[in-house]
Amino acid sequence: MIEADQLTQRPVRREPRANPFERGAELGTAVGDLTAFMMTYKFGLDEVLTKIGILREEFTFTHDFNPIEHVKSRLKSPGSIAEKVLRKGYGPEPASIREHLLDIAGVRITCSFISDVYSVADMLTRQPDVKVLRTRDYIRHPKPNGYQSLHLILEIPVFLSDRVELVPVEVQIRTAAMDFWAGLEHKIHYKYRGDIPAGLVEELHEAATVAGNLDKKMERLRGELGQH
Numbered sequence: 001m002i003e004a005d006q007l008t009q010r011p012v013r014r015e016p017r018a019n020p021f022e023r024g025a026e027l028g029t030a031v032g033d034l035t036a037f038m039m040t041y042k043f044g045l046d047e048v049l050t051k052i053g054i055l056r057e058e059f060t061f062t063h064d065f066n067p068i069e070h071v072k073s074r075l076k077s078p079g080s081i082a083e084k085v086l087r088k089g090y091g092p093e094p095a096s097i098r099e100h101l102l103d104i105a106g107v108r109i110t111c112s113f114i115s116d117v118y119s120v121a122d123m124l125t126r127q128p129d130v131k132v133l134r135t136r137d138y139i140r141h142p143k144p145n146g147y148q149s150l151h152l153i154l155e156i157p158v159f160l161s162d163r164v165e166l167v168p169v170e171v172q173i174r175t176a177a178m179d180f181w182a183g184l185e186h187k188i189h190y191k192y193r194g195d196i197p198a199g200l201v202e203e204l205h206e207a208a209t210v211a212g213n214l215d216k217k218m219e220r221l222r223g224e225l226g227q228h
């Protein structure tokens with residue numbers, strides 16, 4: 001048992017006193033660096049969103065249908081960037097993060113029909129200032145859990161005052177049915193921390209097949225409208 005006088009006699013540990021001005025300056029530099037780092041991704045995202053916005057408006061003005069139903073975007077938070085860097089074992093320096101994390105800027109586009117997914121992807125990737133760094137077609141090749149979506153990593157030039165930065169932006173394009181499925185699967189995955197019970201895994205897979213069949217049927221029915 002600790003006696004009261006022992007407590008009072010304990011030497012008090014003091015942190016070395018940091019000069020608050022130096023600490024403030026260091027922190028200011030770190031925050032400034034982070035802001036500059038994130039800013040280029042925000043601009044890359046803005047560029048892609050402008051391209052998508054133009055396509056959407058053009059379709060509204062000149063066609064009687066629009067392949068783009070919904071657009072959502074996000075910048076990965078510094079906390080999530082740090083978490084992914086640690087999880088994947090990448091170096092923590094900005095150059096390493098830039099090289100390895102290609103989804104700091106992300107856009108998700110939902111379309112009504114599968115063929116629209118591919119035509120939106122074509123409309124974006126054939127633009128001369130867009131370079132495709134990576135394509136993963138989980139529609140033609142669904143993931144084992146049933147996940148379907150078309151993933152593109154696009155590289156977009158961002159023109160700054162003194163330089164051009166080439167910024168990667170992840171674009172996920174999928175149908176509303178695929179999006180509905182992915183949203184629920186994500187929540188279930190989160191709830192069970194990735195360890196989903198076998199029965200649920202099977203049910204999710206079945207649901208993905210049902211969603212895929214609905215998409216195929218809707219595509220066939222759409223043929224009746226001649227909207228291709």
Ligand code: GTP
Pocket residue numbers: 103136143145147151172181182183185186
């Ligand atoms: P991340 O490290 O998670 O970014 O994956 P990755 O770099 O291997 O790329 P991938 O193309 O597999 O996945 C990128 C993103 O797609 C994920 O961050 C999710 O947003 C989405 N995604 C991929 N697989 C699944 C899945 O099984 N379920 C759901 N709901 N979303 C998925």
Ligand code: MG
Pocket residue numbers: 103
């Ligand atoms: Mg990701």
